[in-house]
Structures are given as C-alpha cells and as structure tokens.
Amino acid sequence: MTITDFAGLPRDSESPNSYLIELTSNAGIISHFKEMTVLGGGTDSRSGLLRSLPVIAKGNNPKKVIIMVTDGEDSRGPKKLATALHKEYHICKRIKEGLLNHNKIHKTVGVDIFFISLAKNGIDGDNVKFWREFCVGDDNAFVVSDYLSLVNILAKISKKEKINFIDKSGF
Known part of the structure; x- marks a missing residue:
C-alpha cells in the first residue's frame, strides 16, 4: 500500500506527519482533509x-x-x-x-x-x-x-x- 500526503503525492517514511494546508474556505479541500487516513503514531x-x-x-x-x-x-x-x-x-x-x-x-x-x-x-x-x-x-x-x-x-x-x-x- 502506498502512503500519500495531503496532495495525493507518495510519501516515504522520512516525510513529516504534518500537512501544510493553506487557509481556505474551499469545501472540497476541507472534505479531502477530513477523509484522510494517517498511518502510524x-x-x-x-x-x-x-x-x-x-x-x-x-x-x-x-x-x-x-x-x-x-x-x-x-x-x-x-x-x-x-x-x-x-x-x-x-x-x-x-x-x-x-x-x-x-x-x-x-x-x-x-x-x-x-x-x-x-x-x-x-x-x-x-x-x-x-x-x-x-x-x-x-x-x-x-x-x-x-x-x-x-x-x-x-x-x-x-x-x-x-x-x-x-x-x-x-x-
């Protein structure tokens, strides 16, 4: 299974577990963020x-x-x-x-x-x-x-x- 970041780009294990999300009122971006699954702790x-x-x-x-x-x-x-x-x-x-x-x-x-x-x-x-x-x-x-x-x-x-x-x- 490929792990992806907020933008849908592949991540490796060295990628940060924080996501840079610009200030927005775009409902699509907010919905996408709410549906994300973050693996690991x-x-x-x-x-x-x-x-x-x-x-x-x-x-x-x-x-x-x-x-x-x-x-x-x-x-x-x-x-x-x-x-x-x-x-x-x-x-x-x-x-x-x-x-x-x-x-x-x-x-x-x-x-x-x-x-x-x-x-x-x-x-x-x-x-x-x-x-x-x-x-x-x-x-x-x-x-x-x-x-x-x-x-x-x-x-x-x-x-x-x-x-x-x-x-x-x-x-």
Whole structure:
C-alpha cells in the first residue's frame, strides 16, 4: 500500500506527519482533509509548529494565532529535537518575534500560541507541562478528553482572540 500526503503525492517514511494546508474556505479541500487516513503514531509537534509558519506569516490579520493539537507525546527522535529547540533555543519566543517583525504592510500586533492535548483520560501529563513551561504559558495550555470539551476550548480561543477559523460563507 502506498502512503500519500495531503496532495495525493507518495510519501516515504522520512516525510513529516504534518500537512501544510493553506487557509481556505474551499469545501472540497476541507472534505479531502477530513477523509484522510494517517498511518502510524509518529507524533512530531515541532514539525507541525514549524510548518504552520508560512501560512501564518502570509495572513493579513494583525493578530496571529497558532493552535497545536495533539493526541500524544512526540516520538523519541522528534522529542529530542523539540526539547532542544524549546529549552535551548526558545523556539516559541523566536517564532513570536519573527511574526511580529515579518510583514511590514500587514503589521502583526500580537501572536499567541495555544496547546491542546487530547488526553484519553483527561490527565494533565508531562507533555502539557512541557508546553506550558517552554512555550505557551499557563493560560494557553489545555487538556480535553472529549469532543465537546475540544469545541468549547476552540470557541474560547476564538472569542479571546477575535478570530474566525474558516470563512463559511462559501458553504
């Protein structure tokens, strides 16, 4: 069986488990994404965080928001690199600074990063503590154990940040 990425292109085992999806209101792209099957459990939050930056940087909203959602801790290899990026290089601080200084035409006035753990049992584990300490702070880290809790947290973030996730006018 051939593993393919979001665009339908073949992937090898070295491909990241995160997908760069441009901001869209195209129902076909969103439907395709919802139907994807991801094989394996290779969690790599660093890849997801870094791959979001080109899309975020292109946006013209003065407030930039990154929401990290994961169902587990990073796999061994990615975890080692992610730990170094957070602890030694303060990657989240650098991301925020970079986005604030990136686009002079559409000036960014604020950047927030949120972390949501989809814990099966609702326990606040080491992964959430790590993200609280080294990236998002106490107010931007959440643990949810069911769909309704996830929707409520996303609504809370949306209200706080005054953002719209998807332009639904085309649906």
